[in-house]
Amino acid sequence: MVLDHPWCQVRQDEIELPNGKIIDDYFVNIKPEVALILPITTNQEIVFVRQYRHAVGDFFIELPAGGFNPHQESAEVAAVRELAEETGYITQQVRKIATLYDKPSKDTNQIHLFLAENVVKVKEQQLDITEEIEVILIPVDAVLTKIAQGEIAVAGTVAALFLGLNFLKASNC
């Protein structure tokens, strides 16, 4: 471990390539697993969160998501919890529709993607002191245009939207 802080863990590995060469400076970012949820209301609107992202220094519209420790809760529980905390919406039914990866060369985590239909707002957000999150509803029919215009641009969210909407289209056929 070359960096071992609660918010950032970096490991330096020594690895042997298939050709036998040894590399002693392969850096791996040890990341928490990520639960990502695509919540759709009974009015066919998708529930997004908009917040400032410091590394890039701009505001982004993303699906609700958060890190979790698989030894403490399941991906499904984490997805439902993040939805409730970040937006105040709850869901009676979630379905896992995909496992994605952010950057499998450098980051250890998977992204566990869930679809939640008929979500309902029942309470206020419960945010950490470090979070300031705006909830935005966008009609399902308008989402592809927002992506094409670059207003929704985080790869995990974009992949999740296409996957989820394709999954729903296939289910309804």
Next chain:
Amino acid sequence: MVLDHPWCQVRQDEIELPNGKIIDDYFVNIKPEVALILPITTNQEIVFVRQYRHAVGDFFIELPAGGFNPHQESAEVAAVRELAEETGYITQQVRKIATLYDKPSKDTNQIHLFLAENVVKVKEQQLDITEEIEVILIPVDAVLTKIAQGEIAVAGTVAALFLGLNFLKASNC
């Protein structure tokens, strides 16, 4: 800078939240910009690369991509170069179709996505000693099935495929 190695740079920032609270341990991964290219042959096949990704410890099918320094080359030049180096295919025409983000909360980089039609194989791969890359052709019509089956699962590649195929569909209407 808490970690400053050619292959891994981490910065520890002190930031002020909108509520005035100061946090002195916000870690940012300083990453090179990424050029990502969706190459389509005249036979309507997409050119993928398959390689071992050490952080997750498995093989992944992804679009050709690579990091670049914007002070040394443009995103477009980097995309065309990565395609040639990783696959041996070249292209006469690339179009930028989107700017995406991996993880804007933690990683500084953008992903510059290009579409290249009518790519042609003219030479062998030119790989670094650390790279071992298999070139895989998948028909355009088969890609959505591969994504739904989880065989293509890296978020940036999945987002790029949906964006690129939607872009082509819109251009042909």
